[in-house]
Amino acid sequence: MERNELMHLLEIKGLLSGEDSFTLVSGREAAVVPVTMAHVLVVKNCLPEEGKTLTARLLAVYEEDSPLIVMNHGDILRLRLKEMEIRKPGDRETILFDSRKAKERALSSYDLGSLEHTVHRLLAPGGCPWDRSQTHETLRTYFIQEVYEVIDAIDRKDMDNLKEELGDVLFQIIFHAALAEKEGYFSMQDVADGVRDKMVRRHPFVFDKNGGDSTISAPREWEKRKRIEKNRKYLLSGVPKGLPSLLLTCIIQKKVSSNGLQDLLFPEDLPADLEQQISRFLEDDREMDREKKAGIFLFALVHYLQEKGIEPELALHRSDTDFMSRLRSFEDFIMQKGKNLSDMSPEETLRLWKDFIAEKPSHWS
Known part of the structure; x- marks a missing residue:
């Protein structure tokens, strides 16, 4: 059922008016959709387990007598969260929850006093x-x-x-x-x-009802609020220079991109530019120029990866840990042959490495 069709059905049944705003998601998103939004949440096509998940998440935030509506193959059920918790959910139900009609639970407290006492x-x-x-x-x-x-x-x-x-x-x-x-x-x-x-x-759009819409340029607005609050003159003020270089690059580029400046720093055809830069790097034998060009290349590569939705720091870390695991497997492989990596010649190591890849290709892929 499409959004407009569902909206029309809900209006006919008197469950929503044309002036009501709502968020529509599928049951697959029951475990991740925010449940504290200040308008109606509509979760359609909920499988039984998805309905249970949504109910549990709502009960963690709202009181048991908070109301919600369930559409079950044409039937409309007006329930309380505590009733929703004990009933047997149906298949492909649509659940409507309006947080404005619900009462939030008092925050559950936990005590750090004993840990603080231990430290002191x-x-x-x-x-x-x-x-x-x-x-x-x-x-x-x-x-x-x-x-x-x-x-x-x-x-x-x-x-x-x-x-x-x-x-x-x-x-x-x-x-x-x-x-x-x-x-x-x-x-x-x-x-x-x-x-x-x-x-x-x-987060004025969450805690101040007149705070505005959180969906418009959220990263840029976040940076703007931080700069005003910290009275920072420059965009990159406050970025610690002591961070690992790859992580520092990621943070710099995210701040630049959130302010619409990425086009000033990077060419439109970035992949072609990367190829050109690596060629220049390989052709230049001057040590200082090579270091500078390598840095420029890495800076551009980080931007390219982030544009593809890849976090370079995490990607490199995953590759590092994969390599560590692969090397341990290779060392186990040669130990089974009664050998030790530190005692082998480079030629023997390479030969056994090829045997290892041939025997255990999954450790290379």
Whole structure:
């Protein structure tokens, strides 16, 4: 059923008026569609499991007596969320939910007090000597490591490990806040309040009913609000130069693109330009020029990949981890032959590598 046809049917049945705005999605999107939008949400062709998923997500945000409407093969059912939860869902149902008629649940609280107490105990006299010797500067490497371990858990889809690694990152955050509180700068409560207030300011279309439409130039509007809020004179003010170069390039280009400047930096026929730049790089023997040209080529390549919807940092990281796995498999392969990689000649290594690829092509593809 097309959008206009469905809208007409809903108007006939008195479920929507011509003045009502609504978002229409399929049941396949029940697990990801936002459920807090300030107008009617229509989810069509819900399979039973999709209907259960949507109901569970609504119950996490709204009270049990919040109303919704179910269209089931011509029948119209007006239900409460608690009734929706216990009923046996039908096949290919259309569900209408108006958040304006629902009451949001009180935010469920969780207690970080015991974790904060643990951190402060470690830093107190008689606590851990190693922890007491740390500073914001000495903890930098550990913070980076914990964040990358979170990324690794996400890539492996290991939710148990993700929970653990998020805990390690949270510990780092509370540790830094405890150090700052000890020095008289700010507390963990200041951190939480600060980021909450920032998100409210930067999302007026969510928290301010007169804030406007979030769908119009959202990235550009976000950057504009940040520049005004931080009183930044230049577009790239505030971008940390100490970031890994590939990640720094991605951030620079996203900021440039969000302000409509990409056409000033990159030619229209980027693939052809990339070929031309790599040719110049290969032909030039001067060391400084080669380094400069290589940087220009990589900068343009990052832009090309992002235009294709690819995150270069994640793509390279995936390639790195794939290669590490492939190399481990190759080392297992040669160990089974009673050999060790460090003791082999380059010629023997290459020969066994070809045997490995021939025997286990899946490790190369």
